[in-house]
Amino acid sequence: MFLKLQETEQANAVWECLEHVTDPELDEPVTDMGFIERISVDPQQKRVEVEFRLPTYWCSPNFAFLMAFDIRSAVSTLPWVNHVNVTLNDHCFADRVNDGVNGNHEFSDVFADYCDGENLDAVRLKFLEKAFIRRQETVLLGLEAKGYSGADIVNMTLETLDAVHFTGCEEAKQKPRYRSLLVSRGLATGLHDPAFVTWEGDRLTIDGLRGYLATLRGVRINMEFSGALCRGLQSTRYKEVEIGKDGPTLIDFILHRVPPKGAGGKSGVTT
């Protein structure tokens, strides 16, 4: 009984870790996207297994690599974890991704081998920029909708932005994400720094604001296209998922895959 409780608790902790792993193309947590299929925890062996699946068999392998390694490193930060095994299911590149992520190789080497010598840091930076743009656009449009003028916006400090209360769900969600990226990239260091600068660190200008927003919109239109397709395709693909013979797991509950009443199954986590 105690072991069962511990498993559930630990599986929850794994899930919380995974909430910080994002799909690099969409800037959405893999947990929100429903990519995580199964978490299993063995408290005695201090071992965690995570299985994930992408919306299609053809999803870009470099994204698959990034997510697989991010999952591994996120789960590895838990103090009680000794070993993490990550499995990508049903993907045209699954074998290589799984060999890569579960072997003891440096991610940068595996990535370069399989992704045509692409530089991992450059790829990550590109996606970070897109995430910044998308989060910033949401916040800027939210401010405009609240009646802030161009001058208010370009002169706004971080302190003023912190005091803004958004009621829209998307703005409220993106504001802290925008802020954290702004600060972690060193684009704002103090409360009196401007809240809005370009990815290169340049100040926005009143005259340039509309043009700047048009550029941000262009980036968002691209991301939204992928996002809409991914969500749609994912929802169809995951309908095929069946509950394992040991009954539903924590993930099944989180993803509402629990069978109807009377269909059996027990709570908890498979081991």
Next chain:
Amino acid sequence: MFITKDGKEVFIVDGHTHFWDGSPENQSNIHGKQFIDCFYAYHTNLSPPEQLWEKGRFEKYSEDDVYRDLFIDGPDDVAIIQSTYLRDFYKNGFSSIERSTSMAARHPERFIVNGSFDPRDGEKALEYIHYMKEEFDIQGVKMYTAEWNGESKGWALNDPAAYKCFELCDKLGIKNIHVHKGPTIIPLNKDAFDVHDVDYAATDFQNLNWIIEHCGLPRLDDFCWIATQETNVYAGLAVVMPFIHTRPRYFAEVMAELLFWIGEDKILFGSDYAIWTPQWLVEKFWEFQIHEDISAERVGVQLTDEVKEKILGLNAAKMYNIDVEAKKKQLNAAPVQIAAE
């Protein structure tokens, strides 16, 4: 012919359709199964519920289905059928020019069947282009730069081997080069649907028209930039169209960008049949207006009736040398019939 609520007749050229066989009997391997499954997922996710097909029909539909869906229940006057071989995945190809031409033979006045080739085949590709011109008198081709071919997982329009093929197309008068630059269905390490190769090819082959299917999404900004520089680059709306139903505001944003950057004369309607059927797409498109706030961000661009007529048929008619009035007369004289069931 699409008839509006006010009784206006609108001439429809469906710029992107297929006659495929994705059935298990034709699949060579798991990739073939996954490919048609992915198409089916597009169909199920972006169609209104009343438009859904069962899987078996979607995998392999009949000639009668095509005629009914496009010309009887559907509004198309002329449909452009694209060829996509995917020989590594399907025994007889996914949609071959031979099979499509045989289907089209019952109503040849309704169809334009385009070919396809793979520049990585070298001399054989050149021979094949000759064959398609001589046998089928093709006016256009569909290029799929992400197709697998042995060890290669993709190619670019500006590869030297591709240039040899386009030189031959130019010489033979195969003017319309449709290029799949869209959602990453079979990408590998390098981004095979990156749109920058279009820039080189369109500059170097000014006589050819480059129709970028799916508008390069998710790289719309790159695509618009290139299309604005090059007068011979067009936007094909296949896969973009169904967003009109699932995400109308998003559809409006994409249309506003296209109208602002590349203009009303260079946008082509395509249903991507059989992923979607044209009737509901055209109906919704005719009723559609770009939201005011979105239009205001792009100097007031709007989908007027005149603009819609261009997108739905007149632009493609120009590129494919269709005399619209003559075609209307010809079609009125030869109504489509399908075999009694």
